[in-house]
Amino acid sequence: MxxxxxxxxxxxxxxxxxxxxxxxxxxTTSAGSMTDVTATGxxxxxxxxxxxxxxxxxATSSQWANVNIKFQSSSDSKFSxxxxxxxxxxxxxFTEISNIDAQYDNVSINASELTAGTEYTLVLNSxxxxxKNGKYSVSLETWGGFESRIDSGSTTVTIGTVDIQGTVTLxxxxxxxxxxxxxxxxxxxxxxxxxxxxxDGVYGVGGLTAGTTYIINVWLWGSGDPNSxxxxxxxxxxxxxxxxxxxxxxxxxxxxxSKTISGKLKRPNGDGIPNxxxxxxxxxxxxxxxxxxxxxGNYTLLLSGGKWEVRPDTWxxxxxxxxxxxxxxxxxxxxxxxxxxxxSKTGVDLTVINANSTITGTISPIVxxxxxxxxxxxxxxxxxxxxxxxxxxxxxVPTGTYELDMFMxxxxxxxxxxxxxxxxxxxxxxxxxxxxxITLVKMDKSIIATVKDKASDSGLANFxxxxxxxxxx
Numbered sequence: 112m113x114x115x116x117x118x119x120x121x122x123x124x125x126x127x128x129x130x131x132x133x134x135x136x137x138x139t140t141s142a143g144s145m146t147d148v149t150a151t152g153x154x155x156x157x158x159x160x161x162x163x164x165x166x167x168x169x170a171t172s173s174q175w176a177n178v179n180i181k182f183q184s185s186s187d188s189k190f191s192x193x194x195x196x197x198x199x200x201x202x203x204x205f206t207e208i209s210n211i212d213a214q215y216d217n218v219s220i221n222a223s224e225l226t227a228g229t230e231y232t233l234v235l236n237s238x239x240x241x242x243k244n245g246k247y248s249v250s251l252e253t254w255g256g257f258e259s260r261i262d263s264g265s266t267t268v269t270i271g272t273v274d275i276q277g278t279v280t281l282x283x284x285x286x287x288x289x290x291x292x293x294x295x296x297x298x299x300x301x302x303x304x305x306x307x308x309x310x311d312g313v314y315g316v317g318g319l320t321a322g323t324t325y326i327i328n329v330w331l332w333g334s335g336d337p338n339s340x341x342x343x344x345x346x347x348x349x350x351x352x353x354x355x356x357x358x359x360x361x362x363x364x365x366x367x368x369s370k371t372i373s374g375k376l377k378r379p380n381g382d383g384i385p386n387x388x389x390x391x392x393x394x395x396x397x398x399x400x401x402x403x404x405x406x407x408g409n410y411t412l413l414l415s416g417g418k419w420e421v422r423p424d425t426w427x428x429x430x431x432x433x434x435x436x437x438x439x440x441x442x443x444x445x446x447x448x449x450x451x452x453x454x455s456k457t458g459v460d461l462t463v464i465n466a467n468s469t470i471t472g473t474i475s476p477i478v479x480x481x482x483x484x485x486x487x488x489x490x491x492x493x494x495x496x497x498x499x500x501x502x503x504x505x506x507x508v509p510t511g512t513y514e515l516d517m518f519m520x521x522x523x524x525x526x527x528x529x530x531x532x533x534x535x536x537x538x539x540x541x542x543x544x545x546x547x548x549i550t551l552v553k554m555d556k557s558i559i560a561t562v563k564d565k566a567s568d569s570g571l572a573n574f575x576x577x578x579x580x581x582x583x584x
Contacts, residue, residue, distance in 0.1 A: 143170025145264030147230055148310075150249040157271050158242050162198060165233040165249070169262045172227045173255050177209060180233070182216040183248040183307040184241050185291070190216045191239035198234030205233060214499055225253060244271030244317025248307035265309050273315035274354055277362040279308055279329060281344060286312025287365050289332040289339025290346075294325040297351065298572065321356035329363055331400070343368060345415045349396065368413030370447045372421055374459035376408050378436065383408020387434065389461065390424035393417060394444070416449035423461050425493045426482075433507045436463035439491035464491065466507040468538045472546035474517070477502035478528055481519040485536075487511055494518075512537045517551070527554040 147168045152161035165180060182190035193213040197205060197220065210219040220233060241247065250265040265288075275294060279287040292314040296302035306314040319325060329346040332339055344365040352361060372391060376384045389410045390401045395418040404410045412421070422442030427433045443461065447454050470485060474497060483504045486492030495506040517530045528551035538544045562571045 143227075143262045145169055145251060145253075145262050148251060148264040148266040150266050150268050152238075152240070152268055154240065155268070155270055157240050157244055160237055160239050162234065162236045163238055163268075164200070165235065165251070166230060167251055167264055168230045169225045169227055169253055171225075171253070171261045173225050173253065173261050174223075175255075176222045176225045176261065177254045178205070178220045178222055178225075178233065179252045179254060180218050180220070180235070181250040181252075182238070183250060184216060185243075185293075185303075185305045187303075188241040188243035188245075188305075190241055190247070192216055192218055192235075194237045196236045198236040200232060200234040202231045202233070204231065222253075240270050243304055244273065245269070245304060245306045246273060246276075246308070246313070246315030246317075248309050267307075267309035267313070269315060271317050273317050273358065274319040275325075275327070275352065275359045275361055276313065276315040277360050278312045279314060279363045279365070280312055281340065281365055282367060285340070286310065287341055287344070288312065289341050291330045291332070292316060292363070293328045293330060294319060294352075295328065297324040297326050319354040321354055324351055324353045326351055327361060327363070328398070329365070331365075341365060343413060345400070345413060346398065348415075349398075366415065366451075368415065369451050369453050370414040370416060371411055371455045372414060372419070372445055372459050373409070373411040373455070373457050374421075374461060376404050376410060376423055376461050376463065378463060378465060384434075384436070384463065388424035389421065390442075391419045391421045391445075392442070394420050414447065416447040416451075416454075419445045419447070421445060421459055421461065423463055427495050433495060433505060435466055435507050437466045437491060437493040437508060438463050439489065464509050466493075466509045467541050468508050468510055469505060469543040470508055470513065470515075470536060470538060470546065471503065471505040471543060473548045474502045474504070474528075474530075475548050475550050476528070478517075478519060478551070481517060481528075484516045484518060485513050486516070487513050508538060510538060510540045510542075515546075515549075528552060529554055 145167045147166060149166045150163055152163045154161040182192065184190055192211060195211060195218055197208050204222045204224055206221045206223055208218060209221045246267050246269045248265055248267050252263045253261040255261050279290060279292065281287050288310055291305050291307050293303055293305040294316045304316045304318045306316045308314040327350040331341045331346060345368045347363050347366060350361060352359060376387050376389055378384060385404055385406045385408055387404045388401050390399065391412050391414060392399045400412060400414065401424050402410050402412045420442040423438045425434050425437055443459055445456050445459060477499060478497060482494050482496045484492060484494040485506050485508055493506060495504050497504045512535045514535055515530055515533055519527055530549060531552050536544060563569060564571055
């Protein structure tokens with residue numbers, strides 16, 4: 112039970128990091144790359160309202176195009192675009208804002224036409240800056256008819272001051288594109304800050320505390336970003352840095368993946384599951400990666416040396432379609448030598464459990480950076496995100512009896528909540544069980560203790576501690 116809750120929490124945090132990847136549209140090949148992409152705000156102060164002027168030059172001409180702009184940020188420090196308007200000074204071809212996705216910081220603008228080689232200007236008013244300092248990526252795409260991506264490009268904006276900066280490169284020295292650099296307090300997992308580099312690979316993390324040691328991790332977005340060039344590479348090992356109060360330069364380089372895990376994600380009858388996610392979590396240090404199965408359900412993950420655990424990734428964010436299957440128990444362990452020699456582990460097949468029943472509900476108050484976990488006493492468990500606008504959730508499960516719990520991103524500030532004590536939930540074959548409104552309980556109590564070495568009775572640092580109630584919470 113504790114294993115499942117800890118795993119789903121870690122997976123959810125990784126999911127919420129990668130879940131902010133630009134654009135959730137269909138996978139298509141970009142016809143061209145924009146040039147002269149810039150984004151300038153009227154204010155660079157965190158939490159302040161700002162008017163952003165975005166300039167770009169498309170590589171491809173198109174009639175009745177749609178320009179999609181994504182303000183890339185972490186789940187706990189987001190741009191707020193819910194009140195964005197199209198401002199005076201925008202090029203005349205832009206007719207209206209066609210969609211605002213406040214959940215993903217995404218805004219779409221209709222254009223009567225776009226001409227290759229012509230510079231265009233978009234003025235977007237009333238955007239609230241993130242709550243943490245740092246360098247943030249702004250990604251652009253143009254779309255034509257039939258959901259076809261035409262051009263793409265990106266730039267960055269800097270909020271406040273930057274404490275750690277540097278360039279993330281490929282082994283050949285080219286900038287690495289499509290990733291997030293995160294600084295995590297070594298002694299406080301919830302104290303984390305991140306930055307998404309632009310096309311130059313330059314990142315900048317702000318908000319750090321002098322005298323504190325941080326672990327620098329790199330998370331690759333994968334195929335979700337049309338500008339990404341990181342396929343076939345893996346993140347570098349985490350780097351420890353003690354911030355002195357003065358700006359630090361820390362360059363980072365990806366490495367060529369020398370280890371591979373391959374197998375098939377399949378249903379109980381042996382049928383492969385196409386276009387599904389498989390996750391590998393690092394067991395001997397922080398890290399994780401995911402991949403997607405092909406049309407036959409086969410997958411290949413590119414990794415570094417070390418100990419890994421492979422399992423299906425059934426996590427979904429709010430608004431995404433939950434898979435009609437789940438997975439029970441721990442994943443499959445795989446171990447590689449910690450070196451650059453080429454190694455492959457094949458036949459790492461994963462068999463899921465079909466899930467044709469649904470549990471839905473609504474939480475109150477709404478917690479934007481959290482999720483709902485559903486598990487039974489046999490080790491089967493899955494999780495889903497919560498819609499930040501309505502508080503609703505929906506998760507697919509097999510027929511059976513389940514318990515509900517809630518997890519929150521430790522980075523989220525403010526009040527923390529959990530589920531109340533609840534009776535077990537029984538759902539029948541193909542049944543949808545609506546739990547109605549679940550009133551959350553504020554976690555306003557503290558447990559203070561020390562982890563000690565039994566032999567020496569001395570305190571032990573850097574342990575993660577979890578606390579669970581046996582009947583929910």
